[in-house]
Amino acid sequence: MRRRRDNVAGADESALRVVITIQHPGHVHFFRHPISVLRSRGHDVHVFARENDVAIELLEAYGIDHEVLAGESNGLFSLAAVQATYEMRLLRRARRIDPHVITAIGGVAAAHIASVLNTESLVFYDTEHASLITSLGYPFADVICTPACYRDELGSKQVRYQGYHELAYLHPNRFEPDRTVLEAVDLDPDDPFAVVRLSSWGASHDVGHEGFEKPARIVDRLEEAGVQVLLAAEGQPPADLKSYQFSTAPERMHDLLALADVVLSEGATTAAEAAVLGTPSVYVNPLSLGYTAELEEYGLCFEYTGRLRHARGVERAVSVLDESPATWERRREQLLEDRIDVTEFVTGQIEALAHPRTFDQPAQSVPDHP
Structure with missing residues (x-):
């Protein structure tokens, strides 16, 4: 377990400092509502992003405060350089913030930076065959949350839940189609x-x-x-x-x-x-x-x-x-x-990992089928 951080003097002791990293448009959709919920509860949420397709356009459309740390890659060969730039800049920002939790989908940058800063990393993922991402991120992550139907067994750090990434933003609690x-x-x-x-x-x-x-x-x-x-x-x-x-x-x-x-x-x-x-x-x-x-x-x-x-x-x-x-x-x-409203699960995991004695404990793994 990583070391716990005290809040600054005079701050709300239950308020968290959370870093969320965005490297794909789908990450914006997934974290959009958890960001809103966490901020409404008084938590300090910092969003950092890398340009990729329409990710930045979505962050702006949803009115999510963010900082862009790196541009797009133009292929697999340039991705390593872009990723290194992103992680270096993220490390500098995160060191100043001193977060309780760093979270992401895939979580390569999040897990690496959290390891350097000795803070908690929370990774969400659902793609079994993305071996490059999992091999670079999973070994450094503290908690890895996957849908219950995820085919790989990841050991004690894995938490399974009855849902899909898409139910963080398309559950009827969160979304109603606009026919216009x-x-x-x-x-x-x-x-x-x-x-x-x-x-x-x-x-x-x-x-x-x-x-x-x-x-x-x-x-x-x-x-x-x-x-x-x-x-x-x-x-x-x-x-x-x-x-x-x-x-x-x-x-x-x-x-x-x-x-x-x-x-x-x-x-x-x-x-x-x-x-x-x-x-x-x-x-x-x-x-x-x-x-x-x-x-x-x-x-x-x-x-x-x-x-x-x-x-x-x-x-x-x-x-x-x-x-x-x-x-x-x-x-x-x-x-x-x-299936569950995944936004509730995501926010619960972030709060529980940061303050295990203040918030409910992280959800335990669940069977593959209800």
């Missing part, structure tokens, strides 16, 4: 539509893998089935599909996922976001995950990872259009009955 987003993408309320998410395949765990060979065929097949297609391509869309790439504020993407008739995604996060919102999703990727497999058990996500995954995934996306909307509503209700 349809106007922004030139759709009428009664227009059936599909969201197709294409990945860039540039992440460290994507090396050696690839996506749809001819995305235009996917669009054609969905249009034949009677739905309009909105394309969300990570990076530049294929030249012949530029007209399908929609333009709206990044914080409104979840509104579209909630209102879509089906989501076809090469990315696991987008597929899971749609599923927990009650929109049937089809995940087409050679890499299976514990949470995508579990969402398939609920009948909300359909995972295709094999050799014929592209053709089979598209046909599944077409076939779910014939199902009644009540089917997905019923399945989502069952999911939400079994």
